[in-house]
Amino acid sequence: MNLFEEISENLQKGNARGVKDLVQQAIDERRPAKEILDEGLLSGMSIIGEKFKNNEIFVPEVLVAARAMNMGAALLKPLLKEAGVKACGKACIGTVKGDLHDIGKNLVKMMMEGKGFEVIDLGTDVAPETFVETAAKENCQIICLSALLTTTMSGMEDVVKAAEAAGIRDKVKIMVGGAPLTDAFCRKIGADAYAPDAASAADKAVEFCSA
């Protein structure tokens, strides 16, 4: 097993310390940061995403894998910046106004970071204008909206309208997800994509940014 495969394996097992040590070893061996990221960390997270989508692993395994990835990514961050490596896309994410429940949102963020995205986490109970202002200011290609409740999901339409009013609707894709959401609801409010699970959300984001 080569070093990158070892990083990927340890990440999938959630061995955060192991990932950190192996990434440090790769850095010490002067491996390019982009290669360590792509072939070690993101490769591992990609496998995690697929397994999660197929119910081969579950939320706990995703959480510990993402934590391991973050440990490794923290070491790479300054090196990636120095090398001028850009994220594969930029998104902002949050739960909509009136909704505090954020596990789903956090999982999507982890999965998107696992695909190489830069994700700005706006947190919970986020006002429509905050999503829109952040997307405009930070040049996000995607706004990700999460809602747990039927009573709060209507807030997603407010974000779509706010993006239209701010004149950025054609510059940004709006993705929606959460327990009560359906594809039909997504189409009804004029959002661009509904993702049934966190891994699919990350896949969809990649699709948007590679189009």
Added chain:
Amino acid sequence: MNHRERVHAVLHYRPYDRMPLVSFGYWPETLTKWAAQGHIEAEDAEGYRRDGDNAPADRRVMRKLGFDFNWCSTVGGNSYLMPPFKEETLETKPDGSRIIRNAEGLIEKVNDAIVSIPAMVGTSLTGREAWEELYLPRLTFSPDRVDAETFRALAAESGQRLLPLGLQVGSLYGNIRNILGVEELSYLAVDDEVLYREIIDTIGNLCYQVAEAVLAFGVAFDYAHYWEDICFKNGPLINPAVFRELVAPHYARIGKLLLCHGIDITSVDCDGCVDLLVPVWLESGVNTMFPIEVGTWNASVAPWRKCYGKELRGVGGMDKRVFAQDRSAVDAEIERLKPLVDLGGYIPCPDHRIPPDAEFGVTAYYCEAFRKAFG
């Protein structure tokens, strides 16, 4: 037949005169709205907020709507942190939200102006030291976890009761999730597996001891009931293999105890897509799924029955979202429920507490249509 007899008959596949019309309560905000609209008394909305399921206020609201009784008619001992943590505000944010330490020691973000499940921020259970100092003493069995007076009185009236009564056993894993939060619980399983297992065993043993102490009073319970809430729309928040290995033995042990006391119906309250946990529960003596949240994943007793046979029962599975729609949506829902009722061993019930977008008139119409359809 009375409702108690009806429940036994349906869940044991015996003949019954009519299907009981079962409720699962409301969000307090729903009753506040209905009171403001003049459908119910304001004191009943307040009474439900204060006293909860099956208390006099709930019974008055059920009577107005047409429900027979609330499935959460359960009593039990205290299998939780005793004493609970003192709830305290740790920080108030400019937007009015607060970071609090709740009664279970969980650090969470709440906003009094918002009706929402809080966001988990952290836990007071930061490791073995905290476990042994702050939690273990609060999770040790003592006789005062069981209110002897209540259970003596219930035992005395057991033969005369017309409504079913459940033994509330507590929660074997959801309770731990409430103490640690989903993220910290997941990390603990990897970072300190010994402690992770010890917490599961401690709570499992406590639930057993409390149930044992309650059952000693001789109350004729009609069913036993757990709550878990450890699933989301795509499946469980725990790996089913881990659940089977570590948690199921506690269900099985408690299940044997319940059977010794003549309780052969045990339900578990778990929202979300529970498909992957159903076989584990069934194997370990939990045979009645509740509330069968239909959701976007279309949960139903039918496919489970096909897989697991008549041992699998259900209470719930009525899509509460129709209460926010109209009478035609109710009619369609009743039609959907008819073949499920025909399967036997199944009692329809709203698949969660009725939320604030529900219309009083539509909810009352459901009760009316239900009676027409199911007697």
